[in-house]
Amino acid sequence: MIALQNKWKELADIKDELAARDWFMGTSGNLAIKVSDDPLRFLVTASGKDKKKRTMEDFLLVNANADPVEETDLKPSAETLLHCAIYNKTSAGCSLHIHTVANNVISEIYGNEGKIDFQGQELIKAFGLWDEDALLSIPIITNHAHIPSLAEEFSSHIHADKGAVLIRNHGITVWGKDGFEAKKLLEACEFLFQYQLALLQIK
Numbered sequence: 001m002i003a004l005q006n007k008w009k010e011l012a013d014i015k016d017e018l019a020a021r022d023w024f025m026g027t028s029g030n031l032a033i034k035v036s037d038d039p040l041r042f043l044v045t046a047s048g049k050d051k052k053k054r055t056m057e058d059f060l061l062v063n064a065n066a067d068p069v070e071e072t073d074l075k076p077s078a079e080t081l082l083h084c085a086i087y088n089k090t091s092a093g094c095s096l097h098i099h100t101v102a103n104n105v106i107s108e109i110y111g112n113e114g115k116i117d118f119q120g121q122e123l124i125k126a127f128g129l130w131d132e133d134a135l136l137s138i139p140i141i142t143n144h145a146h147i148p149s150l151a152e153e154f155s156s157h158i159h160a161d162k163g164a165v166l167i168r169n170h171g172i173t174v175w176g177k178d179g180f181e182a183k184k185l186l187e188a189c190e191f192l193f194q195y196q197l198a199l200l201q202i203k
C-alpha cells in the first residue's frame with residue numbers, strides 16, 4: 001500500500017513537471033509507473049483527462065493486459081498497450097508519452113527514413129552514450145489508429161531497459177529504470193529535437 005502511494009506521488013510529481021512545460025496540450029499524453037513485477041502492476045493515467053490538473057482520479061492500477069485490477073469507473077489511457085509492451089519486455093520502471101510540436105515536426109521530416117540519428121551532441125550522454133563517436137538513433141514508426149497494431153510495431157523497437165520511439169505525427173514514448181531516468185531521457189530528446197529544428201531553420 002505504501003509502495004503504491006509512493007509510486008502515485010512520484011508519477012503525480014512528474015506529471016506536474018511535464019504540465020509546467022505545457023507538454024499535455026489538448027489532453028494528449030499518458031504516463032505510467034511500475035508498482036510490482038510479479039504480478040505486473042502499474043499505474044497509468046486515466047484516459048482523456050486534463051493532465052495539467054492534479055486530482056485523486058489521475059491514475060489507475062492495471063495489469064499486464066492493460067486491464068484495471070480494481071473496481072473503477074476510470075478508463076486506462078487509450079495507449080496503455082504501449083506501456084504494457086515496455087513492462088512486459090524490459091525491467092523499466094517508468095514510461096512517459098507526450099505530444100509536442102517539436103517531436104511531431106521531427107517525426108514528419110524524418111518519417112520516411114524511419115529514424116533520426118544524433119551524433120556529436122552532448123545530450124546523447126543522457127542515454128548512457130559516452131563515446132565521442134557514439135550515435136543515438138531514435139526509431140520513427142507509423143501512427144496506426146488501431147492501438148494493438150501500434151503497440152505491435154512499437155514493441156519491435158524495444159530492445160533495452162531504456163529507450164525512445166517516435167510515432168509519426170503523434171508523439172514520443174520514452175522509458176527508463178525509474179521516473180528520474182525516464183524524465184531525463186524525455187527532456188534530452190525534446191532538447192535534441194528543438195536543436196535540430198533550429199539548425200534546419202538557419203541552414
Ligand SMILES: CSC[C@@H](O)[C@@H](O)C(=O)COP(=O)(O)O
Nearest residue numbers: 026028029030047048049077078
Ligand atoms: C486527445 S489527442 C491524444 C490521444 O489521442 C492520445 O494520443 C493521447 O496521447 C492521450 O490519450 P489518453 O487516452 O488520454 O491517454
Ligand SMILES: [Zn+2]
Nearest residue numbers: 028029079171
Ligand atoms: Zn498520444
